[in-house]
Amino acid sequence: RHSLNNSMIVIVAYLTLILATSSAFNCIEIPRHSIARYPILSLTMTTNPTPSSSSSDDDENGTKNLDEITILGFGSLLSLQSSRLTFPTLRNFRLGRVPNHRRVFAHPASIFFKRNIANLDTLEMSSLSCEYEEGHSFVCSIFEVPNEGLTAAVATSDSDDGNERSGSWIPSQAFLEREEEFEIAMVLYEELTPMDAKNGTSMVPMRTETSPSDDTTASSSSSAQKQPPVQKGVICRRSTDEAYIAQWGQVHWENQYTKYGVKTIWNWERDSGLRPCPAYLRHCVLASWNCGNNGDGGATKSNSDGWSGVDGDGGLCYDSFLDDTYLVDRKTTIREYLKQFPEVMAMEPPESLRERYGG
Secondary structure, three states: OHHHHHHHHHHHHHHHHHHHHHHHHHOOOOOHHHHHHOOOEEEEEEOOOOOOOOOHHHHHOOOEEOOEEEEEEOOHHHOHHHHHHHOOOOEEEEEEEEEEEEEEEEEEOHHHHHOOOOEOOOOEEEEEEEEEEEEEEEEEEEEEEEOOOOEEEEEEEOOOOOOOOEEEEEEOHHHHHHOOOOEEEEEEEEEOOHHHHHHOOOOOOOOOOOOHHHHHHHHHHOOOOOOOOOEEEEEEEOOOHHHHHHHHOHHHHHHHOHHHOOOOOOOOOOOOOOEEOHHHHHHHHHHHHHHOOOOOOOOOOOOOOOOOOOOOOOOHHHHHHHHOEEOOOOOOEHHHHHHHOHHHHHOOOOHHHOOOOOO
């Protein structure tokens, strides 16, 4: 009888624990103000595969492990050396292409004024961003970084895109502060194959990111134009002045821009005459040249040593930077601009910035 009573007590305690745990989890939710504050970005998610399970299906669907975030670089992050200054623990550095986006020097960066490398009089103060524009594309770097302090929240939900699990990814406050003037967006990309790099050719043009249902149809309609898996990565995209002020406040806006005589970040007209910051442009050109065809990060090159000029052989990434990057007018390419102003590549950055702006 005593044994039976003890068993009953254990069962009742166990049931009570289950009910209490269930109630606690049902009370957990992401605060609405957090969701409204940050851009909601689509991300396909998978759990860590166990040693006995295969991850091949996940790879084919372009899914990513939540322990890591895929970064897409299009300026200074085109070189492995430069990328490691920002992300020391990155891995799997390689090349890809971002479709339906245009790379453009179209906004001033506050950091250039702080580092005394911007010129307001000549408007040589522009940094790089990318913007959604169908029909355009550019070669980018791709690498993974540990998801440490980069994510504010991930909400899993039922998927309607054929994947087992999906949800929304929200960048952390620290990530937003690091790239404060941009929209941190999750966009589609495709990786360059070894054959693409060897032949110096780009991939088959990819479908638009606004029609995911068309992706499946297009990829299965033609065996002659078989495409690499569609995947998603984080990129810094064009934003608005209004979004910046809403996120950071009027005082921060004035401290970062107004005090330097800059009245707008993102509203520069195409005929405004805004020009790239020379030190930063030179840095990006060398970064793309160092990247080569294979994304080796300059394994056989060192900064500007042996740089062969705008018409020299620099590889697929380099050619893309020169021909797929535009001034604020969206017409003049960087190759054309450097032919007009070749002195840019002869302008060494200040000694204190030699490593950071050395390509």
